[in-house]
Amino acid sequence: MELKIGTRGSTLALCQSTWVKDRIESACPDVVVSLVKIKTKGDKILDSPLSAIGGKGLFVKEIEEALLRRDIDVAVHSLKDVPADIPEGLELAFFPPREDPRDAIISISGKYATLDDLPQGSSVGTGSLRRSSQILHRRPDLKIVPIRGNVGTRLKKLESEGLHAIILAVAGLHRLGLSRLAEHVLSTDDLLPAPGQGALALEMREEDTHLKEKFRFLHHEPTETAIRAERAFLKRLEGGCQVPIAAYGTLRGEQITLRGMVAELDGSRVIKDHVNGGRDRPESLGISLAEDILARGADEILARIYGKG
Numbered sequence: 001m002e003l004k005i006g007t008r009g010s011t012l013a014l015c016q017s018t019w020v021k022d023r024i025e026s027a028c029p030d031v032v033v034s035l036v037k038i039k040t041k042g043d044k045i046l047d048s049p050l051s052a053i054g055g056k057g058l059f060v061k062e063i064e065e066a067l068l069r070r071d072i073d074v075a076v077h078s079l080k081d082v083p084a085d086i087p088e089g090l091e092l093a094f095f096p097p098r099e100d101p102r103d104a105i106i107s108i109s110g111k112y113a114t115l116d117d118l119p120q121g122s123s124v125g126t127g128s129l130r131r132s133s134q135i136l137h138r139r140p141d142l143k144i145v146p147i148r149g150n151v152g153t154r155l156k157k158l159e160s161e162g163l164h165a166i167i168l169a170v171a172g173l174h175r176l177g178l179s180r181l182a183e184h185v186l187s188t189d190d191l192l193p194a195p196g197q198g199a200l201a202l203e204m205r206e207e208d209t210h211l212k213e214k215f216r217f218l219h220h221e222p223t224e225t226a227i228r229a230e231r232a233f234l235k236r237l238e239g240g241c242q243v244p245i246a247a248y249g250t251l252r253g254e255q256i257t258l259r260g261m262v263a264e265l266d267g268s269r270v271i272k273d274h275v276n277g278g279r280d281r282p283e284s285l286g287i288s289l290a291e292d293i294l295a296r297g298a299d300e301i302l303a304r305i306y307g308k309g
Contacts, residue, residue, distance in 0.1 A: 001030050002032050002033075003034070005035050005072065005073070005074050006074070007035055007076050009037035011152065012150060012176055015176055021035060023218060038066055039062065040059045040063065041059075058081070059081040060082055063075045064087050064090060067090060073208070075203040076200060076201075077202075079199040080194040080196040080197045080199075082196065082201055084235035089205060089206055093202055093219075094201075094215065094218045095219060095220055095223045096200050096218050097220040098227075099170070099174055100174060101199070102185050102187070102188060103168065103169055103186050103191045103193070104167070104168055104181065104184060105166075106155070106158065106167075106181055107158070107166075108159065112165050113183075114184070114190070115142075115190060118164055119164065121142070122142055123142075123144075124142050124167065125158065126144065126146070127148045128194070129265060130243075130263075131167050131191060132144040132265075133265055134192065134267065135267065136266055136268075137263060137267035140268075151168060151176055151178070155181075167186075167191070169197060171197065192259060193246060193247075195233065195234040195248075196227050196231060197248075199223055199227055202218060222251050225251060226250065226251055228286070229258045229282035229286040230247040230258070232283040232286025233245075234247060236291065236294075237262065244262065244263040244264070245261065246260065246261040247289075254278055254279050254280075255277065255279060256276070256279050257274060257276050258277075260273060262298035264301055269297070271296050275289045
């Protein structure tokens with residue numbers, strides 16, 4: 001049996017899809033897996049911040065189109081890149097165990113371990129509005145420098161652009177074998193993660209029940225439960241990956257704690273809260289938290305942001 005996995009062509013995306021490929025071939029000797037590299041809109045436009053490009057699904061749309069055309073059988077995504085709404089006929093079928101969802105602060109020689117260690121007026125590189133808004137809320141004196149590109153490109157910009165620090169996802173560093181760079185991990189109290197950060201999603205056609213049964217071993221139920229709550233929060237806010245929205249769900253026994261946030265772009269206002277509830281109703285918790293945050297003023301913040309495009 002042949003199986004085609006659709007993936008972006010970045011080093012990190014290929015690491016992630018190769019991880020899935022290896023596990024399928026190890027567990028299913030009858031399956032021969034090939035990787036199909038697909039360039040997305042987000043990969044093609046490299047000279048503008050993602051927030052300026054506009055639209056949702058900047059890193060997944062072309063891959064989903066290939067899935068619908070049957071050019072590929074499975075798509076492997078970084079879940080934080082996947083919009084809350086999935087095209088008709090497709091579904092997020094499996095979620096492997098989640099990696100560390102936190103962010104790390106990286107500086108030359110590891111000089112700065114926390115945001116508070118940075119000197120007054122320091123330059124911090126990040127392409128994420130979620131990160132920049134939370135950083136500016138805590139340290140309005142800092143200068144945010146938008147950076148894009150793969151992890152290697154961003155690390156080079158740390159020196160080439162004279163930045164004091166850059167912020168990168170711990171999960172990506174781990175998957176690339178760069179765990180040594182994640183020496184200084186920021187608390188989720190400092191930087192709340194993006195919905196789905198650190199998790200992978202395997203997207204498939206709804207009709208391919210035989211494939212879903214065969215590859216069920218890839219799925220991790222606790223990861224699914226947490227991210228269902230996070231993505232319900234995101235969906236109710238009509239948010240995408242380029243909006244200053246954060247959510248993080250944690251499980252303890254039969255309970256979920258979901259924390260969520262919406263922020264002004266300049267960090268001048270952050271609305272943050274949490275809910276607790278049974279793990280059997282993650283979506284209702286996500287919607288409830290979103291409704292609460294909207295009622296506290298997030299609706300005005302998001303209206304302004306969406307109005308700006």
